[in-house]
Amino acid sequence: MKDYFIALLEWCKVKVLLWDKPTRVVFKEGEIWWCSIGMNAGEETFGKGPKLTRPVLIFKKFTKNSFLGLPLTGYEKEGSWYVPINMPSRKSSVMLNQARIFDGVRLRKRITSIGDIDFKTIKKKFKEFYCP
16 A cells, blocks of 8 residues: 555656646647556556556547547457557557546657557447447
């Protein structure tokens, strides 16, 4: 439990810096970015490392500053809520069950873009998962 509180305090420090971030980034649907997700509760996915980041797919852009993001795992997983994809350095999976709204200030660094075929597959699986 002590480790969780330490990590939570570290996330608070990162979050304060995000609020004070002076510039916005330009992002597009289909891109994968390192995103400061932070510490979350229970089964919610969270970031790792000093800036509590995780790769996130920009699934749907709402405004110049907000988007629906789908976090990625570092492993290829199976199940109705995972969609396997090939990242430049390894295989990963998009986690459909962890979809959430993010602000662009959380975006750190662009990793790559996924191809149209992969993006269409993810959209199809997303619809099947949320609108069976």
